[in-house]
Amino acid sequence: MERDTELALVERLRRGDPNAFDDVYAAFNTRLFTFLVRLSRRRDVAEDLLEETWLRLVKHAQRLGADTRLGPWLFTVARNLHVSYLRSRMLEDSAASSLIALWPFSLERSSPFEAAAASELERRIERALAAMPAASREVLLLVAVAGMDHSDAADVCGITPEALRQRLHRARETLSKVLERDAEGGVPAPGGMRSCPIR
Amino acid sequence: MSDPLTRLLAELPVAEPDPARAERTRMGCRALLAQRAARASASRGPSSGRRTVQVWQLLIAVLGVAYLTEVIVQALSVYGTP
Numbered sequence: 001m002e003r004d005t006e007l008a009l010v011e012r013l014r015r016g017d018p019n020a021f022d023d024v025y026a027a028f029n030t031r032l033f034t035f036l037v038r039l040s041r042r043r044d045v046a047e048d049l050l051e052e053t054w055l056r057l058v059k060h061a062q063r064l065g066a067d068t069r070l071g072p073w074l075f076t077v078a079r080n081l082h083v084s085y086l087r088s089r090m091l092e093d094s095a096a097s098s099l100i101a102l103w104p105f106s107l108e109r110s111s112p113f114e115a116a117a118a119s120e121l122e123r124r125i126e127r128a129l130a131a132m133p134a135a136s137r138e139v140l141l142l143v144a145v146a147g148m149d150h151s152d153a154a155d156v157c158g159i160t161p162e163a164l165r166q167r168l169h170r171a172r173e174t175l176s177k178v179l180e181r182d183a184e185g186g187v188p189a190p191g192g193m194r195s196c197p198i199r
Numbered sequence: 200m201s202d203p204l205t206r207l208l209a210e211l212p213v214a215e216p217d218p219a220r221a222e223r224t225r226m227g228c229r230a231l232l233a234q235r236a237a238r239a240s241a242s243r244g245p246s247s248g249r250r251t252v253q254v255w256q257l258l259i260a261v262l263g264v265a266y267l268t269e270v271i272v273q274a275l276s277v278y279g280t281p
Contacts, residue, residue, distance in 0.1 A: 003227055016227040016236020025225050034214045047216050051224045058232045062239055144208035176204060 001027055001070070010068050013061045019088055021061075025054065030080050034178060035141050039082050040132050043113040053078045072152045079138060079156055086134065136171035143168055 009041075012020030032053060056077045064073075129137055135157075142153040143164075145194035154164040 015234075016232050016239065018233050021229055021232050022225065029225075030213050030215060031222065033216045036215070039216045043214075043216075046214075047220060050216060051220070053222055054228045055231070058228045062235065099201065121207070125211065136251070140208060144205050145211060147209065172204060179204075186210060 007067070010064055010066065013057075014064055015059065021058070024057070024074075028071065028074050031052075031146055032074060035075065035146055036078055038126075038129060038141050039079070039134065039138055042086070045085065047079045049078060052081050056081075069146065069152070072155050075142065075146070075152075075156045076096070076158075077147070082134075082138075084098065124179060124182050125175075128175055128182065131178060132171065133173060135167065136174055139164060139168045140171045140174055140175065142172065174190070 009020050009023055013024065028052070033050050035044055036049050036053075037043055039056060040049065053074060059073065118143050129140065132140070138157060139153060142148045142156055143150065148156070150159050150164055150168075153168075154161040157167075159167070
């Protein structure tokens, strides 16, 4: 989105123009959902968090700064909502841990993407992504999947660009290793998929 | 952005949310945004309390003028024009 267009949209949002909301929604809804569904690994959770993200935008529309950058703002809200969701889940899980030990089925589940992935390679990448720690997964999703630059992604995660660079480097190494390990037992990894230099 | 891993990640398929729920969310947010903007613009205008005071002041002024006019008319009719 061009910066001038974005600034005009922000101004219209601040005035409460519903058509401006439609434009922002059209530009970011799919990207936000893709980010959230891979981060949370659950469609239903991602849809709840997505709806809450849009509600937060509406509630804060009049207080947006004139120079707000909508992409980082929306991804920050979505990411923070996911962190809150994880915290609430941790509380629930700790309370229910004694019951889970009695549960007769495995609670491990494949991500929605993994189930729907068209190719074996995609399926392996989705599986590897889903198995990564959330902090590593989110930097990969922001930079490599959503195409955000390092400085914006660092803002979204609330860390310095240098910390993001390091986290991204580690995340890519982990992903490469998981894929290589996975490839040893099945389809070969794509050419040169070693520890890749950060961009 | 040209290494194979980055390319693969960038080419992963996007996910689409449930269309019915997405539409409900969009419409709800539109309505809420318009409602909040209307409320904000109403609160920026003169408050209803201040408007009430202004109406009362105007009414008292009109009644006062009418009373004085009537006093003058009565006085002239009793004492006659000089």
